[in-house]
Amino acid sequence: MRRSRPSSTERLLVQQGLSSVEYQGSSTIGSGGDGMAIQGFTQEEFERTLNEYVSPSSPIESFEHLVGRQKQLEKIEEAIISPGRHIFIYGDRGAGKTSLARTAAYKHHPAHGEPVYTACGRGTSFASIVRDIVSQLDQRSELRSIDRTLTAGGKALGLEGSYSELEKAKSVENLDLNAATAAVNEAALRRQGRSIIVVDEFENLPTIDDRHLFAELIKQLSDRRVPVSMVFCGIGKSLDSLLQGHNSAHRYLEEIALPAPPLTFTGCWEIVDSASGALGLKIEDTPRLRIAQISDGFPHYVHLICQKLCWRAFRDSEVVHELTSEFYMDAIRDALSSVESRLRSAYDQATKKDRDSYEEVLWAVADHFELQRNNRRIYDESYMRIMEDVQRKPLDFTTFQSHLTSLRSSRHGAILEMPRRGWVQFSENLIRGYVRLVAESKGVRLALEHEPGPEPKALTAAARSQGVHPAYQGRRYTWGSGR
Ligand SMILES: Nc1ncnc2c1ncn2[C@@H]1O[C@H](COP(=O)(O)OP(=O)(O)OP(=O)(O)O)[C@@H](O)[C@H]1O
Ligand SMILES: [Mg+2]
Structure with missing residues (x-):
C-alpha cells in the first residue's frame, strides 16, 4: 500500500524539529475526535487530495486519472494526427464520453490556447453551435470586437461589429454549410497548429436536419483540409442512431464506442486504490469488491461511494488506517442520498405502485452482469434468492x-x-447501479457473480446457474451496525 506524501503541516513540524511521536500526539492532526481521523491530513489537505482523485460529478481532464481508456486514447491520437479525420465517441449515459473527449483534447492540443468545448442542448442548432465554435476559436467573448477583415463566412455568422442584433439573428438562422465551413476555416487559420473542438451531448441536438448539417460539415472540413479535429460525443448505441441515417460522413470519422459496462473491475479498483492510497489508507477486500460489484462498471458510482467512504473515515472519532465494511455500509447510505434526483425519480416511479413487490422484481433484474437476461433465469437465479433474503x-x-x-x-x-x-x-444501463445501491442499503446483496477476494475472478457458469456464490449463501446483511 502506498504511503501518503507528507502534508505541508507535517513538513513544517519536521522543519521545526518535532518528532513524529510529538506530531502524532498533536491535538490538531490525526487525533480522531476532532474530525480529522486520517493521519497526516488536515481538513484542507484531505479535501484537496480527495478532490484530486475522486470526482463523481465532473468529467476527468487529465490522463493520469482516466482509467481503462488506453486503447481509446491511442485511437483518438492516431485520428488527430491524420488530416481530415474526426472522432465520434458514443456509448451509455455516464459511460465517460466527456471525460475521454476532454482528456484527449487537453493531451493533444498544441501548447498555446485551449481546446474548444461546446455542448448541444434543446435550444441549440447547427448555426448556434458553429457560431460558438468560431467565437471560441477567436478567443473573443465580445463579438463586436472582431476585426472587420472577416470574409463572407464570418459575416454570415454575424461575427462582424457593424451587424445589428437583428441582422445577426437572421444570418445565424440562415447559416449555410459553405459559410459555416469558411468561418471555421478562417478562425482556425488564425491559430497555430491544429485546433481540437469538442462538441458534446450531440444527442440533444433537436432536429435531424441539424445533425445532417454536422455530418456535411465534417466532410467539408476534411475535403478542405481545415486544420481542426472535431470530437463529437453522444449517448447512443451506434453512430447511425446519432447521425440519423446520414452515412456519408462515416468514412471521415473514427468511431469510439465505449464498452458496456464502461469499466472492468480492475478499472474500478484503480480509482479506489489510488484514492485510498493517496490518503495513506488500506481498504478491506470485501468493501473493495463490493464497490466494483455495485457500481456495475459505471465510474460515477465508484467515485461517489469512494468519496463518501473517505469522508466517513475522516470524520471518525478514532484515527483510521483502514476503510472497513462498517464505513462502507455508512458510505452506501450517504451515496444513496447524493445520487442525482433523475435516477431516484425513475426508481420511485417504477416501484411506487406497490413498492414491496416491484422493488424486489427490479432488484432481481439488476442482479446480474449480463445486461439482457431471460425472464425465467431472473426468476430462478435471482428473484427466489432475494425473496429468501428478505424472508417474504x-x-x-x-x-x-x-x-x-x-x-x-x-x-x-x-x-x-x-x-x-x-x-x-434496463432501458438505461446507468440505472442498474442505482438499483443495486438501494438494495445494498437495505442489506440485500446483488451482483455476487464474482468470487470475493482481492482480484476479480468471475464465477464459473456452473456456479452461476446454482445462483448465489457459496461464500454468500445463507448470509444476510451482517456488516456494520446492521441498521
Ligand atoms: N475512464 C474513467 N476513469 C475514471 N473516472 C471516470 C472515467 N470516465 C468517467 N469517469 C467519471 O465518471 C463520471 C461520468 O463521466 P462523464 O461525465 O465523462 O460521462 P459521460 O458519458 O459524459 O456522461 P453523460 O452521458 O451524462 O454526458 C465522472 O464523475 C467522471 O469523473
Ligand atoms: Mg457527458
Whole structure:
C-alpha cells in the first residue's frame, strides 16, 4: 500500500524539529475526535487530495486519472494526427464520453490556447453551435470586437461589429454549410497548429436536419483540409442512431464506442486504490469488491461511494488506517442520498405502485452482469434468492412476468425494455447501479457473480446457474451496525 506524501503541516513540524511521536500526539492532526481521523491530513489537505482523485460529478481532464481508456486514447491520437479525420465517441449515459473527449483534447492540443468545448442542448442548432465554435476559436467573448477583415463566412455568422442584433439573428438562422465551413476555416487559420473542438451531448441536438448539417460539415472540413479535429460525443448505441441515417460522413470519422459496462473491475479498483492510497489508507477486500460489484462498471458510482467512504473515515472519532465494511455500509447510505434526483425519480416511479413487490422484481433484474437476461433465469437465479433474503413470500412466475411487463409501461416510467421475447433489460444501463445501491442499503446483496477476494475472478457458469456464490449463501446483511 502506498504511503501518503507528507502534508505541508507535517513538513513544517519536521522543519521545526518535532518528532513524529510529538506530531502524532498533536491535538490538531490525526487525533480522531476532532474530525480529522486520517493521519497526516488536515481538513484542507484531505479535501484537496480527495478532490484530486475522486470526482463523481465532473468529467476527468487529465490522463493520469482516466482509467481503462488506453486503447481509446491511442485511437483518438492516431485520428488527430491524420488530416481530415474526426472522432465520434458514443456509448451509455455516464459511460465517460466527456471525460475521454476532454482528456484527449487537453493531451493533444498544441501548447498555446485551449481546446474548444461546446455542448448541444434543446435550444441549440447547427448555426448556434458553429457560431460558438468560431467565437471560441477567436478567443473573443465580445463579438463586436472582431476585426472587420472577416470574409463572407464570418459575416454570415454575424461575427462582424457593424451587424445589428437583428441582422445577426437572421444570418445565424440562415447559416449555410459553405459559410459555416469558411468561418471555421478562417478562425482556425488564425491559430497555430491544429485546433481540437469538442462538441458534446450531440444527442440533444433537436432536429435531424441539424445533425445532417454536422455530418456535411465534417466532410467539408476534411475535403478542405481545415486544420481542426472535431470530437463529437453522444449517448447512443451506434453512430447511425446519432447521425440519423446520414452515412456519408462515416468514412471521415473514427468511431469510439465505449464498452458496456464502461469499466472492468480492475478499472474500478484503480480509482479506489489510488484514492485510498493517496490518503495513506488500506481498504478491506470485501468493501473493495463490493464497490466494483455495485457500481456495475459505471465510474460515477465508484467515485461517489469512494468519496463518501473517505469522508466517513475522516470524520471518525478514532484515527483510521483502514476503510472497513462498517464505513462502507455508512458510505452506501450517504451515496444513496447524493445520487442525482433523475435516477431516484425513475426508481420511485417504477416501484411506487406497490413498492414491496416491484422493488424486489427490479432488484432481481439488476442482479446480474449480463445486461439482457431471460425472464425465467431472473426468476430462478435471482428473484427466489432475494425473496429468501428478505424472508417474504415470492410471487409466482406468471405474476412475476406480468410485473416485468408493467415495468416496461409508461406508468412505471418504462424503466425496462424487451430486447426480444421473454427477455428484459434496463432501458438505461446507468440505472442498474442505482438499483443495486438501494438494495445494498437495505442489506440485500446483488451482483455476487464474482468470487470475493482481492482480484476479480468471475464465477464459473456452473456456479452461476446454482445462483448465489457459496461464500454468500445463507448470509444476510451482517456488516456494520446492521441498521
Ligand atoms: N475512464 C474513467 N476513469 C475514471 N473516472 C471516470 C472515467 N470516465 C468517467 N469517469 C467519471 O465518471 C463520471 C461520468 O463521466 P462523464 O461525465 O465523462 O460521462 P459521460 O458519458 O459524459 O456522461 P453523460 O452521458 O451524462 O454526458 C465522472 O464523475 C467522471 O469523473
Ligand atoms: Mg457527458
